[in-house]
Amino acid sequence: MDSVFSVFGSFMDWDVKGLLLFLVIFILTADYIKNRRPANFPPGPWSFPIVGSIFTLDHNRTHEIFTQLAGRYGDVFSLRLGQKRIVVLNKFKVIKEGLVNHGDGLSDRPDLPITQDTTYGLGIIFSNGHIWKQQRRFALSTLRYFGFGKKSLEPVILEEVTHCANIFRSFKGKPFGPHLIMNNVVSNIICFLVFGHRFEYSDEKFKRLVELFGKSLEIEGSIWVQLYNSFPVLMRRLPGPHQTVVNIWTYVKDFIKEELKQHKQNWDSSDPRDYIDCYLNEIQNTKGQESSTFDEEGLINECLGSVCGRL
Template identity: 70%
Template sequence: MDSFFSTVRSYLDWDFKCLLLFVVIFILIADYIKNRRPASFPPGPSALPIVGNIFTIDHMKAHESLMQLAGKYGDVYSLRMGQTWMVVLNRFNVMKEALVNQGDSLADRPELPLQQDVGHGLGIISSNGHIWKQQRRFALSTLRYFGFGKKSLEPVILDEFTHCAKDFNDFSGKPFAPHLIINNLVSNVICSLVFGHRFKYNDEKFGKLMKWFDQVLQIEASIWVQVYAFKYRPHQTAKNIWEEVKDFIREELKEHRKNWDPSDPRDYIDCYLNEIQTSKGQADSTFDEENLIISVLDLFVAGSETTATTLRWAFLYMVKYPEIQEKVQAEIDTVIGQSRQLSMDDRVNLPFTDAVIHEVQRIGNIVPLSLLHITSKEMQLEGYTIPKGITVILNMTSVLFDENEWETPHTFNPGHFLNKEGKFVKRPAFIPFSAGKRLCLGESLARMELFLFFASFMQHFTFSMPAGVKPVMDYRFGITLAPHPYEMIATPR
């Protein structure tokens, strides 16, 4: 009897192993058939079953990994992240063809799980179609009304600099970390436009908001974004942070409603509340309170993080290259002096200063992979067919460090933006704000802030590292490439 049961158990074990083997082989074959590249699809590295190329990329240096793959597979190649096909675009000519010449095919954003959980397809950055067009048009017209990209915004920016300069002076030549102060400096400009007021640098609630932005932008660029469907903890953290930010905006909205006068709009929120009221009942209106909250959140991210990060890189490069810092200061002293306040009108007379700012943006490579796009219809690119519904990665690193576009792409060289006569020249391949229909909404504001803030800092301070400390030029990878936390000394001039 024992031998009989032993035989049955052995048979069942063998039967289970066969079944398991069959299931595994079936899954592998099904995955291969489902995900094999069509003949005209861009080439790329071989993908593992189920997970695809998730482990092909170093997700702490994704832009560098993508550059290496471009060297092997060309300027247009494909990757599979899990079950999602992506096409990576490299170099300026390819980007221009895709974003400008065929811009209608790449005007949409993919529906990423985290963004959908937080923004529900609303707002300006992650929305598509009618919602995106209506929200972006309203945002541009309203912000222009309040001086966006115009001289009338100069006093707001320069006044904010005076608050920041006071904080710098309070350190009395001692080392300090500029990270939070610079985030506050830049964010307060967008706060003035959106909320109608600024926040004090020691405001605890606002300080938390700045730290949340820094944390969440790193999480969203990690490998966990690719496997968000499994609800790993980092994504729950990111989702929780965004909910806290939304609550912050809701409190501001609540305060606005108390003193809201439709006949006298004070800021973006007031104008949006007016639009909600006037468009009520219109079938095609996308204006409601939830869209307002997400749009304000988008304006915060677009209008603060990248500019603040650029300024933090600028300080590091001035410390690393003191001879360039001295040359900037000499130009400002000659043209402006140290007492007169700067103006955007001065930029044309400060070509070297302007070139330094642009070179910081180029080599700082602040948004190395831009934001994801998705094809809204089939497109032809470099002889390949990219079907509708394919996620597209714009490898901006390949443009800003292209050896065919820049004489010394891996060297900090303001001469990239100067002609033989020393006049400023903007290069076609300088597209840190992307291009085409999804061109960064905040470009004009960012350009104004970078010039006025950077030149004002150079006019009033000399920057250096604490004794015995060398600047660390390594980055922290996220949606933005940020410098590692550092301390510096700001010596009043």
């Protein structure tokens, strides 16, 4: 009797092993068929199944690794990160060729889960198609109205440079890191256009924003966000630095919502003071139009993109 159970147990043991082996072969075959390099696709390094090159890249010096890969595969090469393939353009001439001469074909933004989960594909930086075209057209005309790219913005810039110079003088010739100060200068000019006012460098909320954006950019270049974008269903449920990025963007959106609330309290549609006022006017003017992409959620993400791009 014992021998019968022994044979049966041995059979079950091999049956489970066979099933696991079949599943592994099936997954690897399915992954190869789904993610094999398309014909005429730019060359690139060999990558592992499922995860691609996520674990073989040094995410602390990605720019150096990409330069090395360009020397090996050419100034247009490809990489596989998880379940997605990306094409990398190296050198100014190649980038100009792609973004200027072939701008229409390369105008779409990548569909990344980390941005979809935080911005829902709204705003200029994070949208595509009709939304992007309509929002971009409005943003360019509105920012020009407030002097963006014109001499009329010069007094705002000079005022901010004056504040910057005063901070520099306060060190009295001692060495210091200018990075955060210069970030404050550029972001305050954008904040003036978007929010209608600047922030003092000592403002705790402003300092917090600058700090959080720096931290967010650092994490977004790490392996954690690459894993999030490659395996969102799994990573949404796992703790880690990638969750910090989501929390940071939520904090910034709450900050913008507070600015929006204050604007709406004394908003005069006949006298727009800044970008938010103009956007509120556009929401009102296009209300009920089926093709309109203007709403408060879009405004929040528009401001998020503007501030994010400069902080």
